Amino acid sequence: MEHRLGFDRIREMLLSYATNSLARRTIHELSFMTDYGAVCAELDLTDEMRRILLLEDGFPSQDYIDMTEMLLRLRTPGGTLTCEELLDLKISLQTIASLLHFLTDVSDYPHLRALALQVSYDAALRRRLERLVDDNGELFDDASETLQDIRRRIVRKRGEVDMQVARALARAKHEGWTPAGAEPTIRNGRPVIPVLDTHRRKLRGIIHDESASRQTAFVEPSEVVESGNDLRQLQFDEHHEVQRILLQTADSLRTQLGWLIDAYAFLARVDFLRAKAQVAVQLQAVRPVVNPSTQINWIDARHPLLRPDMTARREVVPFSLALDTERRILIVSGPNAGGKSVLLKAVGLLQYMLQCGLLVPCRETSEWGLFDEIFIDIGDQQSIDDDLSTYTSHLRNMKHLLEVSTPRTLFLLDELGGGTEPRSGCAIAAALLEELCRRGSIGVVTTHFADLKQLADEHDAIVNGAMLFDTERMRPLYKLRVGLPGSSFAFEIATNVGLPQTILDRAAQRVGGAMLDFEQQLQQLESDKEALSRKQAEVQLADTFLAEVIAKYQQLNSRIETRRHDILTQARNEARQILADANRMVERTVNDIREAQAEKQLTQQARQRLRDEAERLALQQKRHDEEMSKSIDAAQPSASGDDSDTGDTGAPVTVGSVVRIDGQQTFGQVVEIKGSKAIVESNSLRMTIAMERLTATSKTTLPRDRKSRGEGRFQSIYDDINEKRKTFSPSIDLRGQRVEEALDNLQRFFDDARLLSEHELRILHGKGYGILKQAIRQWLHSQPDVVGFRAEHLELGGEGITVVQLR
Secondary structure (H helix, E strand, O other), X not given: OHHHHOHHHHHHHHHHHOOOHHHHHHHHOOOOOOOHHHHHHHHHHHHHHHHHHHHOOOXXXXXXXXXXXXXXXXXXXXXXXXXXXXXXXXXXXXXXXXXXXXXHHOOOOHHHHHHHXXXXXXXXXXXXXXXXXXXXXXXXXXXXXXXXXXXXXXXXXXXXXXXXXXXXXXXXXXXXXXXXXXXXXXXXXEEEEEEEHHHOOOOOEEEEEEOOOOOEEEEEEHXXXXXXXXXXXXXXXXXXXXXXXXXXXXXXXXXXXXXXXXHHHHHHHHHXXXXXXXXXXXXXXXXXXXXXXXXXXEEEEOOOOOOOOOXXXXXXXOEEEEEOOOOOEEEEEOOOOOOHHHHHHHHHHHHHHHOOOOOEOOOOOOEEOOOOEEEEEOOOOOEOOOOEOHHHHHHHHHHHHHHHOOOOEEEEEOOOOOOOOHHHHHHHHHHHHHHHHHHOOEEEEEOOOHXXXXXXXXXXXXXXXXXXXXXXXXXEEEEEEEOOOOOOOXXXXXXXXXXXXXXXXXXXXXXXXXXXXXXXXXXXXXXXHHHHHHHHHHHHHHHHHHHHXXXXXXXXXXXXXXXXXXXXXXXXXXXXXXXXXXXXXXXXXXXXXXHOOOOHHHHHHHHHHHHHHHHHHHHHHHHHHHHHXXXXXXXXXXXXXXXXXXXXXXXXXXXXXXXXXXXXXXXXXEEEEEOOEEEEEEOOEEEEEXXXXXXXXXXXXXXXXXXXXXXXXXXXXXXXXXXXXXXOOOEEEOOOOOHHHHHHHXXXXXXXXXXXXXXXXXXXXXXXXXXXXXXXXXXXXXOOOEEEEEEOOHXXXXXXXXXXXXX
């Protein structure tokens, strides 16, 4: 079954990441689990390891050496470890210590921490090994006093031997007994000198070897033999001392085998979890919600062996699937090569992976149940040896399925009813599905038979599903849609590949009109559903947009009324101030005249001051009127449509004229003329404006307000909103900005989000000292449209990102 589902390839991926031999053995023994607690425990541990690989630095990633077999050898008295094995023990104990330190000091991974807390560890053993074995796998000289003394004597004796050999070689070279460039060498562990064969008898000593050409003999000079014997004896003594130390070390380790075996089991366990987590990262897999019941509610699940980095032929399309005790059997139909069998294998492989303790590629909110067994019947199982046809092998499988099926069975059947005469095969298949439905088993079935598709109308627990097909481009879309049966598109595909039309016409006659009508109805239903979905989306978008426009109009109208009240209040206050200033000026002038006893010069000066003050007040009034007019115009919606045609006539301005204020698109009606100024009423607001700033228009009534004009501009605004929606991103990056600047940008970002009816936003502000984050979150508290906000998930940025929910 693993080979048919493709789980053998998943196992190979796990093996490629595991370095520990015991972990690799565990991967080979990995099997299907049915216990809810065991499955959840494996998923929790693997998910925590996945998050460590994605988020943490400093997690040990090498030297996962399994020493279990070597340690078990010590159980036999006299068993020892070699120096190289002691080096591996030292290195791997350091890895175990690093793992325990990492996992017990971090509280974010409680399941791995609990696993680490179960392990005993004696740091003194590692320190002893550090003093015993160097990084080259040799014992340190001071491993014992005897070893240190022996090695010192070896160094001195080797020096004596080297001097004796050098003198003998120099004499032999002087006599011409050696070949050109001769140097001392070692043969049989003894120092020798190369001597020409013709002179081998002239140099007294022991011949240890000769060259392949027999022209050179390798002689140990006689004066070196005694010193060489002494050196050899010292080397024997060194070897015996090393063996004694290794035996002594083995005896010490033998008393600690209990915790050592457990520690290396922990090391293998971590390497196994690390391999599963690395595969999860590669597959973009997550830990879904797992329930002990038998149900499937998968969202955006993907076939793990069809990752984009594994195939460049086509896009990997996710699928969603929901089966439970109410809707137990899904019958999938659709065109050949449309993805039905791939979907079937994906369902089986994903469920098998989950119940082997592996994370699966889907949405984290997906809900997965557990099954006691998975039954599959996929592919051609014809057997020449057993004299079985394809259909016979399928029937035997169905017989076995009926023998073992229970409400906790998941069955996956490919091309059910095929391989024999269609009418009989379809009838047997229908009866089989009805029996499985009665027993409460859950399954997915693929077929081309129309009679099987019609079972969904007869049984509430059976539902249809279709693999979609692009009828315009004549290619499969590999998308699953549950609810309607799919068409096989046999005639369309045959037409596309170029089969003669005469053949297709005769085929249509043989099939009959009823069958073709059924296929065409299926296609029409699919087309109608697509069109209805598009219309529904458009209507929903239009409704949302209209609601936004109405809300914005109401807000704008409220702001205009508030602004109008503020402007009138300001105008009254300024008028009172001007009147008060004028009165004070008049009183001061009168007092000056009285005090000067009406002197002509002083009187003229006082009058001039009055004239200057009058001109200043008139200029101030003019500026005030202009500013008030601009403020009111700015508070009003900008004119468009018919307003763009001002209709200026150049006629004189009279009472009742509809006029335009120069430099603006604001229109008003003259209600009174006072000398060089006119009182103009616009939007229930009266303004005093200089006559030279007014231009008569051909309009007889004031233009309609924004509300009535808005209907004609709906499509233009709708297009603007759509364009903004294309470029809008629900995330904003405020890192590096000052608080004031960031809040201004955030306000504009929220205005756009409200216009586009966004409900979730992400604000990237970074961690730092937290000043910007605190200011942003205080601002969010003051926003009435904010339902709530939180920090992003740890693996996606944590406290550096705030996720905001809007109404």
